[in-house]
Amino acid sequence: xxxxxxxxxxxxxxxxxxxxxxxxxxxxxxxxxxxxxxxxxxxxxxxxxxxxxxxxxxxxxxxxxxxxxxxxxxxxxxxxxxxxxxxxxxxxxxxxxxxxxxxxxxxxxxxxxxxxxxxxxxxxxxxxxxxxxxxxxxxxxxxxxxxxxxxxxxxxxxxxxxxxxxxxxxxxxxxxxxxxxxxxxxxxxxxxxxxxxxxxxxxxxxxxxxxxxxxxxxxxxxxxxxxxxxxxxxxxxxxxxxxxxxxxxxxxxxxxxxxxxxxxxxxxxxxxxxxxxxxxxxxxxxxxxxxxxxxxxxxxxxxxxxxxxxxxxxxxxxxxxxxxxxxxxxxxxxxxxxxxxxxxxxxxxxxxxxxxxxxxxxxxxxxxxxxxxxxxxxxxxxxxxxxxxxxxxxxxxxxxxxxxxxxxxxxxxxxxxxxxxxxxxxxxxxxxxxxxxxxxxxxxxxxxxxxxxxxxxxxxxxxxxx
Ligand SMILES: Cc1ncc(COP(=O)(O)O)c(C=O)c1O
Numbered sequence: 001x002x003x004x005x006x007x008x009x010x011x012x013x014x015x016x017x018x019x020x021x022x023x024x025x026x027x028x029x030x031x032x033x034x035x036x037x038x039x040x041x042x043x044x045x046x047x048x049x050x051x052x053x054x055x056x057x058x059x060x061x062x063x064x065x066x067x068x069x070x071x072x073x074x075x076x077x078x079x080x081x082x083x084x085x086x087x088x089x090x091x092x093x094x095x096x097x098x099x100x101x102x103x104x105x106x107x108x109x110x111x112x113x114x115x116x117x118x119x120x121x122x123x124x125x126x127x128x129x130x131x132x133x134x135x136x137x138x139x140x141x142x143x144x145x146x147x148x149x150x151x152x153x154x155x156x157x158x159x160x161x162x163x164x165x166x167x168x169x170x171x172x173x174x175x176x177x178x179x180x181x182x183x184x185x186x187x188x189x190x191x192x193x194x195x196x197x198x199x200x201x202x203x204x205x206x207x208x209x210x211x212x213x214x215x216x217x218x219x220x221x222x223x224x225x226x227x228x229x230x231x232x233x234x235x236x237x238x239x240x241x242x243x244x245x246x247x248x249x250x251x252x253x254x255x256x257x258x259x260x261x262x263x264x265x266x267x268x269x270x271x272x273x274x275x276x277x278x279x280x281x282x283x284x285x286x287x288x289x290x291x292x293x294x295x296x297x298x299x300x301x302x303x304x305x306x307x308x309x310x311x312x313x314x315x316x317x318x319x320x321x322x323x324x325x326x327x328x329x330x331x332x333x334x335x336x337x338x339x340x341x342x343x344x345x346x347x348x349x350x351x352x353x354x355x356x357x358x359x360x361x362x363x364x365x366x367x368x369x370x371x372x373x374x375x376x377x378x379x380x381x382x383x384x385x386x387x388x389x390x391x392x393x394x395x396x397x398x399x400x401x402x403x404x405x406x407x408x409x410x411x412x413x414x415x416x417x418x419x420x421x422x423x424x425x426x427x428x429x430x431x432x433x434x435x436x437x438x439x440x441x442x443x444x445x446x447x448x449x450x451x452x453x454x455x456x457x458x459x460x461x462x463x464x465x466x
Contacts, residue, residue: 078439121297227270
């Protein structure tokens with residue numbers, strides 16, 4: 001009997017993506033690692049894309065891919081959707097400018113639309129990214145409570161700044177007890193801030209979480225959480241209910257970071273699924289239709305701390321000093337409420353109002369069929385997700401509840417499959433989740449399942465993928 005050799009996916013990858021390799025070598029001359037964000041990099045080198053259309057990406061070698069990264073979930077309508085193109089053109093044509101630098105009507109129209117899906121938001125402020133949104137949310141919580149410490153959950157990401165850049169993907173050797181995780185810094189250069197470490201809590205572990213919160217209740221200004229970890233590991237209802245109760249009991253501000261889950265877990269995000277009103281919510285990604293945006297919304301009494309009084313802000317020097325700058329929470333940004341971006345975001349939400357259910361149906365069918373193919377090929381595969389995001393997990397135990405569970409799955413096998421899938425024209429950034437768009441349809445489903453079938457027919461389990 002012929003023995004099938006394990007075929008290392010990098011061989012075909014190198015043969016297919018030669019121009020990407022060359023472009024990355026050139027990019028490295030100017031950009032550290034050849035990239036503009038660390039997240040865009042993966043070994044041996046990332047693929048350089050030069051065209052997007054609907055659910056498809058084309059790379060510099062001319063290879064076509066069904067895109068499941070969708071710019072980390074931002075592109076809910078796919079690449080270059082006509083509704084967004086039209087909305088942008090109309091805005092530019094009708095308004096006659098790219099930027100007012102003053103209040104404009106769309107700021108209110110957009111806020112009204114957001115509030116219709118997120119009734120927990122009495123008031124809203126715009127930012128330019130999800131990172132800025134969580135940063136503002138934390139500052140609001142601190143100003144409101146007069147406290148300084150925050151808590152976050154292990155495995156949850158809220159942006160790349162010091163207060164929250166802990167224990168997102170910590171090595172288990174440093175992560176400490178499952179019930180009482182250590183705060184592990186995720187970047188060089190954070191030593192200066194180590195005395196401001198957040199309290200790290202264990203996701204989906206209600207007893208342990210409650211115990212830690214009770215112990216630190218007097219210091220905690222806020223607890224920030226992704227209601228669905230990484231956009232794909234759902235919180236359990238009982239865990240969420242207890243988290244809401246204990247934060248309320250101690251006057252700790254509960255921040256739902258819905259930058260990933262907003263308009264994806266459901267149109268109303270995780271808070272719609274769990275029927276919970278957080279004190280503050282942050283949004284980003286989908287609501288910009290592919291353009292940079294963030295948003296903070298929440299309770300009137302918290303958001304109104306940023307309401308200007310006599311003077312607009314810290315720059316209004318010599319205006320009678322009727323109020324000290326410290327009485328008002330400083331929040332500004334040249335591009336906040338950018339009209340072109342709000343037009344793109346509004347068009348996105350309006351399209352999702354029509355097409356979200358179909359996208360959800362595609363997601364669920366794809367998940368089921370991938371699991372079926374895995375079963376038939378006897379490869380340990382399952383999917384975990386909520387709404388229009390999921391991840392493929394290499395394990396027979398689909399009960400993945402938190403970061404520690406994920407670490408027990410076969411990440412090497414997942415990575416190997418991802419490279420084979422790239423070779424077959426399916427774009428998943430290795431180990432990343434799948435985000436579905438309204439542009440994914442029958443053709444993409446068929447292409448994806450054919451690629452999976454081809455990959456699962458290979459003899460998987462090659463080494464040297466790390
Ligand atoms: C839950 C969550 N919060 C915040 C951020 C930061 O958003 P941005 O990359 O727009 O700064 C991200 C980005 O992935 C996110 O997923």
